[in-house]
Amino acid sequence: MQQNKRPRCQGSKQRLNHPETHSVKSSSHTLQALTSAALMLPGLLISPAHAAGTDRINFQYSRYQEGERNLYGVPQSYKPISADVLHGSGIFSLTDRAKFTFGYTQDTWSGATPVATAPLATSGGNRPYTINGVVVGASPLLNGKVQLDHDLNPIGRDPLTKQSTGVVDTRSVLVMSSASPETRRQANFGLSYEWNEAAINVGGGFSRERDYHSSFGSIGGRLDFNQKLTSVKFGGGYTDSQVSAILDPDSSPYITKTAYAQQIVNRRGSEILKGDRQDWVANTGLTQILSKNALIDASIGYTHSNGFLENPYKATTVIFIDPTKLNDNLIVGDVRALIEQRPNIRNQVALSTKYVHYISPFNAAMHLGYRLSVDDWGVNTHTFDASWVQPLGGGWTLTPRVRYYSQDAASFYRPYLFSQQNYRNQEVDSFGRKVWTDKANPTVQYYGSDQFNLVDQNGSAVDAFSVNAQPKLTLFDAGKLPTHFSSDHRLAGFGSLSGGVVLSKMLGKGVALEAGFEYYTRASSMQIGSGNNSFADFDYYVANAAIKFDIEPDASMPITTSSGSSTAHTHSSLHHHKIPPATVMFGHMLDKPGDFMAGYRFMYQWTGGNMMHGAHKVSDQTIVDQACGNKDCQFTPQFMDMRMHMVDLMYAPTKWLNVMLMPTFMDMDMNLRQLAGARVDASGAHSHHGAAGHESGAVGDTYFSSLIKLLDIPGHRVHVNLGFSAPTGKTDIKIRRSFNADGGLIHFGMQLGSGTWDFTPSLTYLGEYNRWSWGTQISGIKRMEDRNQSGYRLGDMFQATGWGGLDLARWLTASVRGVYTWQDEIHRDFNQYNARIGPMDFPRNYGGQFWDMGFGVNAQIPGGRFAGNRLGIEWVQPIRSDFNGYQLNRQGMLSATWSYQF
Numbered sequence: 001m002q003q004n005k006r007p008r009c010q011g012s013k014q015r016l017n018h019p020e021t022h023s024v025k026s027s028s029h030t031l032q033a034l035t036s037a038a039l040m041l042p043g044l045l046i047s048p049a050h051a052a053g054t055d056r057i058n059f060q061y062s063r064y065q066e067g068e069r070n071l072y073g074v075p076q077s078y079k080p081i082s083a084d085v086l087h088g089s090g091i092f093s094l095t096d097r098a099k100f101t102f103g104y105t106q107d108t109w110s111g112a113t114p115v116a117t118a119p120l121a122t123s124g125g126n127r128p129y130t131i132n133g134v135v136v137g138a139s140p141l142l143n144g145k146v147q148l149d150h151d152l153n154p155i156g157r158d159p160l161t162k163q164s165t166g167v168v169d170t171r172s173v174l175v176m177s178s179a180s181p182e183t184r185r186q187a188n189f190g191l192s193y194e195w196n197e198a199a200i201n202v203g204g205g206f207s208r209e210r211d212y213h214s215s216f217g218s219i220g221g222r223l224d225f226n227q228k229l230t231s232v233k234f235g236g237g238y239t240d241s242q243v244s245a246i247l248d249p250d251s252s253p254y255i256t257k258t259a260y261a262q263q264i265v266n267r268r269g270s271e272i273l274k275g276d277r278q279d280w281v282a283n284t285g286l287t288q289i290l291s292k293n294a295l296i297d298a299s300i301g302y303t304h305s306n307g308f309l310e311n312p313y314k315a316t317t318v319i320f321i322d323p324t325k326l327n328d329n330l331i332v333g334d335v336r337a338l339i340e341q342r343p344n345i346r347n348q349v350a351l352s353t354k355y356v357h358y359i360s361p362f363n364a365a366m367h368l369g370y371r372l373s374v375d376d377w378g379v380n381t382h383t384f385d386a387s388w389v390q391p392l393g394g395g396w397t398l399t400p401r402v403r404y405y406s407q408d409a410a411s412f413y414r415p416y417l418f419s420q421q422n423y424r425n426q427e428v429d430s431f432g433r434k435v436w437t438d439k440a441n442p443t444v445q446y447y448g449s450d451q452f453n454l455v456d457q458n459g460s461a462v463d464a465f466s467v468n469a470q471p472k473l474t475l476f477d478a479g480k481l482p483t484h485f486s487s488d489h490r491l492a493g494f495g496s497l498s499g500g501v502v503l504s505k506m507l508g509k510g511v512a513l514e515a516g517f518e519y520y521t522r523a524s525s526m527q528i529g530s531g532n533n534s535f536a537d538f539d540y541y542v543a544n545a546a547i548k549f550d551i552e553p554d555a556s557m558p559i560t561t562s563s564g565s566s567t568a569h570t571h572s573s574l575h576h577h578k579i580p581p582a583t584v585m586f587g588h589m590l591d592k593p594g595d596f597m598a599g600y601r602f603m604y605q606w607t608g609g610n611m612m613h614g615a616h617k618v619s620d621q622t623i624v625d626q627a628c629g630n631k632d633c634q635f636t637p638q639f640m641d642m643r644m645h646m647v648d649l650m651y652a653p654t655k656w657l658n659v660m661l662m663p664t665f666m667d668m669d670m671n672l673r674q675l676a677g678a679r680v681d682a683s684g685a686h687s688h689h690g691a692a693g694h695e696s697g698a699v700g701d702t703y704f705s706s707l708i709k710l711l712d713i714p715g716h717r718v719h720v721n722l723g724f725s726a727p728t729g730k731t732d733i734k735i736r737r738s739f740n741a742d743g744g745l746i747h748f749g750m751q752l753g754s755g756t757w758d759f760t761p762s763l764t765y766l767g768e769y770n771r772w773s774w775g776t777q778i779s780g781i782k783r784m785e786d787r788n789q790s791g792y793r794l795g796d797m798f799q800a801t802g803w804g805g806l807d808l809a810r811w812l813t814a815s816v817r818g819v820y821t822w823q824d825e826i827h828r829d830f831n832q833y834n835a836r837i838g839p840m841d842f843p844r845n846y847g848g849q850f851w852d853m854g855f856g857v858n859a860q861i862p863g864g865r866f867a868g869n870r871l872g873i874e875w876v877q878p879i880r881s882d883f884n885g886y887q888l889n890r891q892g893m894l895s896a897t898w899s900y901q902f
Contacts, residue, residue, distance in 0.1 A: 729753020
């Protein structure tokens with residue numbers, strides 16, 4: 001199950017530095033503390049262009065975790081929604097008045113989410129999943145029967161035995177569906193320019209996920225008055241979005257989609273519901289410094305949305321009642337589900353205020369905020385928040401926060417609907433088989449018990465993934481239903497209360513660490529007024545950690561001002577050794593005790609094209625017959641992409657010793673194709689097929705190392721790395737259960753870490769002379785444990801590489817590199833269920849010997865605003881591969897690095 005709106009984590013946000021005061025003359029430390037603290041928390045809506053100070057790079061990781069939903073004893077084995085979020089952002093000065101900002105967010109989420117709401121008393125209200133006769137879980141269904149009294153109150157049933165209790169039970173229950181991991185990526189960019197009494201900023205970006213694409217742009221500005229004690233802000237934005245919702249194969253056969261028949265297409269066995277939407281935003285606000293100890297901020301915003309505003313993964317339960325039976329003491333209703341139908345226009349107005357007061361006896365700042373939002377859907381909201389920014393001394397700051405939120409239900413929200421008309425079930429033929437039609441040609445009919453076991457009129461089997469089959473139905477009169485309806489619990493009336501705390505520490509040299517935790521609870525009883533949908537009560541928490549770097553220009557270099565002049569400093573420029581190509585890890589050291597280096601490393605690896613055995617291309621039939629041991633392979637990878645984000649932190653306690661810490665964040669996506677000649681097991685094949693493919697992503701393994709200098713003479717350096725890898729990446733990620741079939745553990749190559757403690761040594765030699773530089777490195781990975789928690793152990797690895805570089809300019813070096821890699825196959829096997837559908841599920845189809853060439857450039861920026869920053873990029877091109885077993889061919893790898901030395 002997918003949804004086009006992701007849970008957004010509400011952890012600590014980035015902090016801006018002190019606002020620039022220009023001509024304001026004040027020696028008051030309290031005013032400075034006040035305005036600084038005002039910008040330390042989200043919600044004050046001061047434009048980034050209003051914040052001066054040093055340039056900055058931030059990295060943050062957050063974990064979002066929901067609690068269990070209240071299903072009133074209905075058994076189910078789904079895990080609640082969780083999300084792992086990686087965020088990076090930065091601000092750089094182009095001149096003393098112009099700034100460039102950027103941000104990147106990537107979140108991967110999985111788990112169970114509500115599809116609809118149904119009466120708990122629904123007959124067949126759950127479907128038990130059994131393995132060897134043992135019930136392992138169940139979830140409420142989207143259709144069935146329900147008994148009602150003459151007032152249309154449901155008569156309760158036991159959720160397992162389905163026997164009537166004879167007692168009215170008006171409780172509702174959420175219909176849940178689960179999802180394999182999915183990933184969203186968002187990038188944004190901005191430019192701002194500051195005058196003495198004004199500022200302007202423009203920005204834009206995009207967000208991408210499998211089923212939802214959007215692009216956005218914005219423009220804003222600020223005008224200052226009254227010696228910058230008063231500021232007026234204004235802005236506007238536009239977002240264009242395309243929805244391509246991949247409908248859940250479990251729930252879709254039970255959901256009526258008649259209203260969207262013209263928007264649904266079939267691609268590779270998946271139903272895709274398409275739609276477009278646009279959002280326009282305008283806002284204006286006022287910030288007023290009231291005194292040296294207080295300021296107030298107020299703003300008003302307007303949002304106009306139009307187009308496809310539905311959540312295509314949410315359905316509404318409708319109970320159809322025979323109108324001739326309304327006077328009976330016991331009425332039997334048909335329970336069915338329809339995709340929700342929302343209005344195609346929404347107008348929202350929001351008023352926000354924030355008051356900040358500096359409390360001098362505590363050297364702290366208090367934030368109080370209120371937000372009112374109203375719209376033409378009837379969703380009126382109130383938000384109250386308060387926080388306390390408390391410096392503790394020694395660079396520590398503690399920020400507790402509390403927030404209350406209340407929301408009225410949308411005018412068209414209902415847990416479920418009643419309709420006084422008969423519902424016709426799917427048509428059946430004379431043999432009792434269900435009838436299906438081809439959407440492209442409704443005169444063509446198929447027959448079968450479900451959408452994946454079809455035959456044609458001659459009784460010949462039909463490949464369900466090659467046709468666009470839909471049930472042949474005589475349904476109902478849509479005119480007797482409301483024009484708009486939804487049972488999405490996010491449109492219900494409820495209240496919520498959250499509380500959290502952020503702890504930060506300034507380490508010196510412009511480095512700060514931050515950790516935060518927030519707990520949120522939602523309940524209908526907490527709504528202002530009244531609520532009656534306690535079935536949708538739930539809670540969650542968000543935990544995050546961040547590291548932030550102030551990037552100061554090199555004091556030895558001239559910096560150009562806005563007037564074109566330059567200021568020069570007397571310090572001489574430090575000599576920097578050449579750095580290795582971007583893909584080489586542990587390749588250089590810091591020379592000066594007390595130095596600190598912060599860096600970021602990104603790797604993107606492509607695989608695709610042909611399936612290979614050893615060094616040769618193989619046919620589908622060979623893969624079917626030989627790649628999966630004593631069983632036939634069903635699927636093979638079509639492509640697999642891997643992305644790795646790594647933060648490099650290096651510190652030099654002595655001249656000869658460096659220590660490093662490198663946390664990683666991984667994400668991968670893979671699409672499969674059915675092998676020609678394969679005999680597909682229809683009970684579980686769709687869980688690995690279709691337009692969606694599958695993804696995984698979250699924290700990977702964490703590396704920490706000691707680099708020891710062995711030789712350092714003019715032109716020649718040698719150092720050894722004694723490193724280890726901690727098993728922080730998951731090795732037990734599962735594919736969702738689908739159609740009563742257990743998806744099991746996802747493929748070996750889609751797990752996020754090794755699951756074992758690993759030894760990662762390397763030996764590096766670096767040389768340079770005039771414009772030339774060169775180097776070699778041998779490295780390896782030795783698994784230090786026999787198996788991980790999932791039962792297997794990745795193969796050991798050895799790598800040898802050598803490179804040469806030529807300075808194209810004093811600050812720019814081009815390099816060419818050769819690489820040889822040997823990697824052993826995976827040892828042992830999964831100790832949990834895995835579907836075994838293709839070569840990627842067998843340990844012997846991993847590893848091999850590989851020869852590559854790398855082509856890269858490194859830049860060490862010598863002066864100006866970006867002095868001291870180092871950038872590198874390298875493309876690694878496969879030359880020859882000798883795979884173990886059967887594997888997808890390699891296409892290449894792109895590496896990029898950034899680092900800054902303090």
